[in-house]
Amino acid sequence: MKKSISFALCFIFLFAVAQQTYAYALLGGKHKTNNLKFRITDFNGTYDKVGKPLNNAIADWNATSTKISFTSGGVGSEITIKAKNFGNVSWSGRCTNYRDLIIAGNYTGSVIEGNLYYLNQNSYSANKVKGVWGHELGHALGLAHVSGTNRLMYSTDARTVYKPTSDEINGVNSLYK
Numbered sequence: 150m151k152k153s154i155s156f157a158l159c160f161i162f163l164f165a166v167a168q169q170t171y172a173y174a175l176l177g178g179k180h181k182t183n184n185l186k187f188r189i190t191d192f193n194g195t196y197d198k199v200g201k202p203l204n205n206a207i208a209d210w211n212a213t214s215t216k217i218s219f220t221s222g223g224v225g226s227e228i229t230i231k232a233k234n235f236g237n238v239s240w241s242g243r244c245t246n247y248r249d250l251i252i253a254g255n256y257t258g259s260v261i262e263g264n265l266y267y268l269n270q271n272s273y274s275a276n277k278v279k280g281v282w283g284h285e286l287g288h289a290l291g292l293a294h295v296s297g298t299n300r301l302m303y304s305t306d307a308r309t310v311y312k313p314t315s316d317e318i319n320g321v322n323s324l325y326k
């Protein structure tokens with residue numbers, strides 16, 4: 150009897166540790182540099198509704214304790230950002246990471262697209278729009294979706310936080326040393 154109790158306690162302890170350790174998910178790749186440049190190639194949104202939330206999302210990531218930084222750059226920047234009306238296509242933002250075919254884990258570039266069809270809607274507050282940009286920047290860094298709505302990497306715009314949490318920071322710290 151005593152044995153089975155200690156087994157149960159041990160199981161609970163391991164479960165708690167596992168949850169804490171894997172509170173982020175990774176896509177399986179990363180950029181080669183910690184100092185990421187971004188370049189905005191298409192921008193059809195207004196500053197207040199779309200641009201300022203983008204700037205704030207970038208500032209939120211730069212304010213984290215991680216080793217990464219996002220700064221504005223020119224041709225050859227790791228990250229390309231576009232804000233356009235892609236229509237009623239069920240995504241408000243998306244990120245495509247392109248991989249190095251020789252060094253499989255490395256990204257050669259990321260393209261982040263914000264869909265103004267959604268971002269311009271009244272139901273999208275400045276914070277909600279910031280959350281979309283911050284989430285896509287997380288994908289560009291190599292983070293995948295997680296299941297808590299109180300995480301930036303939650304898969305839908307029903308997320309209740311709009312900047313990187315400790316889980317996103319831990320995930321980025323595991324990739325960028």
Ligand SMILES: [Zn+2]
Pocket residue numbers: 284288294303304
């Ligand atoms: Zn996503």
